[in-house]
Amino acid sequence: MHNYLSLLKIFITEKFSFQNRKRRKINSGLGAIIFFLVLMLLVSVFVNYGVLDAYKRNNIAEEYPVAVLGIACSLTFISALFRANSVLFSLKDHAFLTPLPLKKSTIVLVKLTTFYLEEMIFSLLVMVPSIVFYGMIDPTYIFSGIVCMLTVPLIMVLLSIVLGFIITLMLNRFTAMKIITTILYIAIFTAYIAIVFIISYDTNGTQMVSTFSYLYYIFPFLQWAYAAMINHQFIYLLILVALALVSSGLLIALYVLFYDKLYQALFVQEKKRLFKSSDIKAQKSYLSLIKKDLFAILDNPMLIIAFLVGNIIAIIIPISIYFSSKSMEINSEELILFNQIMTLILPGLIGMMCALSNYTCFSITLENNRLWIVKSLPIKSFDYFGMKLIINQLPGFIFGIASGVISIVLFKFDVLSAISIIVIPQLYILLAGVFGLLINLKFPKLNWSTYNEIKNSPSAMIFSFSSMIAAIILTAIYFILGLFINVIAAFSITLVLLIAGIIALFIILSKKGKTLLLQIEC
Amino acid sequence: MNSKYYDKYLCVTEKLLVSCKVTNCHDKLWSEVKFMLEIKNVSKRYKGGAFANKNITLEIQDGEIFGFIGPNGAGKSTLIKSIVGLHLFDEGEISLDGLTLKKDDVEFKKKIAYIPDNPDLYENLTGISYLNFIADIFNISKDERTQKIDSLASKFEIKNDLGNKIKTYSHGMKQKLSLVAAFMHNPKLLILDEPFVGLDPKASYIVKELMKDYVSKGNIIFFSSHVLEVVEKLCSHVAIIKKGEIVFNSKIQDITNNESLESFFLELTEHA
Ligand SMILES: Nc1ncnc2c1ncn2[C@@H]1O[C@H](COP(=O)(O)OP(=O)(O)OP(=O)(O)O)[C@@H](O)[C@H]1O
Ligand SMILES: [Mg+2]
Numbered sequence: 001m002h003n004y005l006s007l008l009k010i011f012i013t014e015k016f017s018f019q020n021r022k023r024r025k026i027n028s029g030l031g032a033i034i035f036f037l038v039l040m041l042l043v044s045v046f047v048n049y050g051v052l053d054a055y056k057r058n059n060i061a062e063e064y065p066v067a068v069l070g071i072a073c074s075l076t077f078i079s080a081l082f083r084a085n086s087v088l089f090s091l092k093d094h095a096f097l098t099p100l101p102l103k104k105s106t107i108v109l110v111k112l113t114t115f116y117l118e119e120m121i122f123s124l125l126v127m128v129p130s131i132v133f134y135g136m137i138d139p140t141y142i143f144s145g146i147v148c149m150l151t152v153p154l155i156m157v158l159l160s161i162v163l164g165f166i167i168t169l170m171l172n173r174f175t176a177m178k179i180i181t182t183i184l185y186i187a188i189f190t191a192y193i194a195i196v197f198i199i200s201y202d203t204n205g206t207q208m209v210s211t212f213s214y215l216y217y218i219f220p221f222l223q224w225a226y227a228a229m230i231n232h233q234f235i236y237l238l239i240l241v242a243l244a245l246v247s248s249g250l251l252i253a254l255y256v257l258f259y260d261k262l263y264q265a266l267f268v269q270e271k272k273r274l275f276k277s278s279d280i281k282a283q284k285s286y287l288s289l290i291k292k293d294l295f296a297i298l299d300n301p302m303l304i305i306a307f308l309v310g311n312i313i314a315i316i317i318p319i320s321i322y323f324s325s326k327s328m329e330i331n332s333e334e335l336i337l338f339n340q341i342m343t344l345i346l347p348g349l350i351g352m353m354c355a356l357s358n359y360t361c362f363s364i365t366l367e368n369n370r371l372w373i374v375k376s377l378p379i380k381s382f383d384y385f386g387m388k389l390i391i392n393q394l395p396g397f398i399f400g401i402a403s404g405v406i407s408i409v410l411f412k413f414d415v416l417s418a419i420s421i422i423v424i425p426q427l428y429i430l431l432a433g434v435f436g437l438l439i440n441l442k443f444p445k446l447n448w449s450t451y452n453e454i455k456n457s458p459s460a461m462i463f464s465f466s467s468m469i470a471a472i473i474l475t476a477i478y479f480i481l482g483l484f485i486n487v488i489a490a491f492s493i494t495l496v497l498l499i500a501g502i503i504a505l506f507i508i509l510s511k512k513g514k515t516l517l518l519q520i521e522c
Numbered sequence: 523m524n525s526k527y528y529d530k531y532l533c534v535t536e537k538l539l540v541s542c543k544v545t546n547c548h549d550k551l552w553s554e555v556k557f558m559l560e561i562k563n564v565s566k567r568y569k570g571g572a573f574a575n576k577n578i579t580l581e582i583q584d585g586e587i588f589g590f591i592g593p594n595g596a597g598k599s600t601l602i603k604s605i606v607g608l609h610l611f612d613e614g615e616i617s618l619d620g621l622t623l624k625k626d627d628v629e630f631k632k633k634i635a636y637i638p639d640n641p642d643l644y645e646n647l648t649g650i651s652y653l654n655f656i657a658d659i660f661n662i663s664k665d666e667r668t669q670k671i672d673s674l675a676s677k678f679e680i681k682n683d684l685g686n687k688i689k690t691y692s693h694g695m696k697q698k699l700s701l702v703a704a705f706m707h708n709p710k711l712l713i714l715d716e717p718f719v720g721l722d723p724k725a726s727y728i729v730k731e732l733m734k735d736y737v738s739k740g741n742i743i744f745f746s747s748h749v750l751e752v753v754e755k756l757c758s759h760v761a762i763i764k765k766g767e768i769v770f771n772s773k774i775q776d777i778t779n780n781e782s783l784e785s786f787f788l789e790l791t792e793h794a
Contacts, residue, residue: 275685279650288658378631
């Protein structure tokens with residue numbers, strides 16, 4: 001028990017620590033995370049309120065708790081599946097923990113506890129506001145909702161751990177698996193986002209119910225949750241608790257029992273390859289630098305996904321909006337208005353989504369304890385930064401323009417709007433790229449061991465939040481100007497704002513960037 | 523010696539070399555130019571800590587192997603990191619033949635090679651792609667790098683491993699790979715932080731021979747070490763650092779005429 005608590009403490013503090021020049025290690029990391037969570041909670045409150053309101057207006061309020069539970073479950077499932085690989089089955093962790101005089105069960109319990117606690121954040125964020133709102137309608141939901149919130153996502157976490165292990169195993173075994181897994185992950189993610197979009201754009205809610213009925217077939221315990229929450233058959237709560245306890249007990253027992261075998265299976269021997277003198281190739285120095293970074297990204301499916309996710313969403317958004325608008329019964333006049341609104345919203349939205357897959361905000365962190373190499377080589381710091389910005393712009397350039405062209409065709413953009421949907425996202429990605437680079441230079445996290453620490457690092461979090469807020473403000477300006485004045489004014493003012501922002505950040509980068517890079521101890 | 527004169531000479535020869543693309547007489551021409559590493563009043567303090575380097579002044583002439591010794595935590599790695607531009611130092615200036623680190627950092631770094639005490643390399647690259655990367659940065663032609671990699675890698679017996687990923691390398695193999703990378707671009711100043719840790723006897727012998735050969739061409743080697751026997755045999759000069767300050771800096775003969783370096787070191791670092 002004592003061992004369990006001290007190891008748990010190490011695991012949790014490790015999660016929140018990051019390099020800080022002022023050496024206030026734990027506090028500042030925790031501060032950033034709390035800030036992030038509070039903002040997420042606010043968003044969740046608004047969304048929950050809106051959804052409940054829509055359900056009430058359609059007289060299907062009783063579907064709301066299950067819908068929320070379904071969203072919480074799927075979020076937990078996706079996140080746990082994506083993270084199990086690096087959090088639970090990291091061999092570095094294993095090498096550090098195994099020689100310690102700890103029981104395997106302690107290690108397993110600590111690992112699973114931290115994992116579960118982290119994954120619970122999603123269901124807490126999504127469900128706590130719903131418990132408050134729906135609890136006012138049906139007080140028994142306060143009890144049944146809390147029980148469901150604690151148990152049902154746990155079952156999802158357990159499921160994703162099993163799947164995550166299988167994926168990790170395949171990943172380590174076959175090089176080709178890396179590509180397949182990446183594609184698989186991206187496919188799961190795309191499908192997931194598409195479903196969420198179709199659901200949220202559906203106006204009368206019936207489709208949402210029917211979509212969730214598929215979920216009922218796949219996960220019968222959602223039906224039990226329904227019975228408990230809506231029909232007040234509280235016996236099902238007991239069943240859910242029992243199911244959660246039994247399945248986690250079973251997983252822990254299996255994990256402990258096959259602990260050694262499991263890690264043995266995960267360990268891979270690299271294939272040896274003989275050196276040929278044709279391997280010696282000369283390249284331009286900047287290409288070589290770019291290649292080095294691309295290799296670092298392509299090495300891990302999680303990073304590829306982080307690198308592409310926003311861009312894929314950017315493609316899905318106009319398509320799914322288009323199809324959900326098809327299912328709406330609106331006349332041609334309304335359709336014109338709808339298209340006009342889309343021309344005003346999409347440039348900012350696409351820019352925001354592409355910029356979400358930012359690379360620069362973890363590009364310095366990605367160097368890890370090998371930062372000394374580039375720092376001791378004769379590379380101009382501005383060339384180095386420029387190369388990071390190019391890599392950052394690359395996917396956004398392809399996906400952003402593709403998404404722009406799709407939008408132009410689907411929503412019949414006029415010439416000026418067409419120019420703006422191509423230009424604005426690109427400029428926004430550049431702006432976000434320079435900003436991300438500065439943030440990462442300020443808050444790097446070197447000496448990480450799992451890729452997860454990169455995505456959870458303060459610089460990545462601060463970046464995604466500020467970038468989203470900036471994009472929303474920009475979209476609002478564009479929308480309001482476009483609606484009340486005209487598109488020319490909207491486009492030119494947004495353009496001026498973006499370019500001014502880019503120039504300002506570039507000036508900061510050229511003045512401070514080199515010093516910031518030198519200040520990172522490595 | 524007029525340093526301005528040498529600056530000009532350096533500039534002209536460099537331009538000449540680049541424009542003629544003469545690589546054969548590269549070494550010979552450079553050897554006629556005098557180089558000098560100057561460390562002037564360098565102080566470095568880590569955030570929230572005491573001084574790790576305090577007012578350090580060292581002057582190293584070409585053709586010297588300079589040994590830098592001191593107890594653990596004395597500030598050796600800290601000074602070395604300042605010289606190679608890994609971090610900012612609070613005061614002072616470091617220059618290599620008129621090129622100052624604070625102003626002309628890129629030109630400065632073109633003339634140096636550095637190997638840290640812990641060679642963390644790009645684990646997912648193969649040995650050869652790492653060497654290619656370094657050679658690309660230094661603009662080394664394909665023929666030259668083929669020839670260098672051939673001779674150096676065979677010398678260190680890692681040629682057959684170059685096709686493998688660095689993550690499969692042992693500590694010593696990584697050390698050897700970074701040595702190959704360091705010698706590849708003919709640095710004027712070679713800076714090594716504890717280079718003999720983890721090397722097998724044969725490899726350390728080769729490194730020592732390479733080092734001697736290298737300074738005979740007018741280059742400078744600056745290295746820190748805890749192996750005093752090696753320092754005693756190899757170095758022409760030695761400096762001892764203690765708690766961030768230089769407590770001794772002189773020719774090695776000044777010590778070894780009377781006593782062994784080891785007893786001198788122990789005396790010096792224990793008293794005062
Ligand atoms: N990143 C850092 N942040 C804060 N203090 C540091 C950092 N790196 C080193 N120090 C401190 O600076 C002092 C000098 O450290 P340095 O690494 O230069 O010693 P060293 O002479 O190389 O020792 P060793 O022989 O063990 O390699 C030590 O007191 C150390 O605690
Ligand atoms: Mg050291």
